[in-house]
Amino acid sequence: MTDDTIFGKIIRGEVPAEKVYEDDTYCAFKDINPAAPVHVLIVPKKPIPMLTDATQEDAALIGGLFLLANRIAAEQGIAEDGFRCVLNCGARGGQLVYHLHVHLLGGRDLEWPPG
Numbered sequence: 001m002t003d004d005t006i007f008g009k010i011i012r013g014e015v016p017a018e019k020v021y022e023d024d025t026y027c028a029f030k031d032i033n034p035a036a037p038v039h040v041l042i043v044p045k046k047p048i049p050m051l052t053d054a055t056q057e058d059a060a061l062i063g064g065l066f067l068l069a070n071r072i073a074a075e076q077g078i079a080e081d082g083f084r085c086v087l088n089c090g091a092r093g094g095q096l097v098y099h100l101h102v103h104l105l106g107g108r109d110l111e112w113p114p115g
Helices: 006-011 056-075
Strands: 019-022 026-030 038-044 083-086 102-106
Touching (some): 006 026, 006 038, 019 056, 026 056, 038 056, 056 083
Antiparallel strands (some): 019 026, 026 038, 083 102
16 A cells, blocks of 8 residues: 555654655655755655556646645755756656655756666
8 A cells, every 4th residue: 555655654754754844735855865965755645656546636736746846946945056856657767665756856966867
């Protein structure tokens, strides 16, 4: 079950995390293995394993992930210089935790292609 992932446990407060944002719909916290000076994970509280499991019903929720990323980027001081949002999907896409999430990365030059 998706809500039994590490992210589900963080959302429920069972595992500590350095949260930077939380409301009834989303939780955002610093990655414990940051790939950039700013590396925040933005997670919907609704347990959706990966993007391919999302439905039309989830459109606003998914759009809200990226709008929240924009807000957090501004709060973290990286919006003006630029940042990257990454949403991995499935094993070959690099997804490690099967609870839909966006990586917000910034605070340094990010190269392309990413990996």
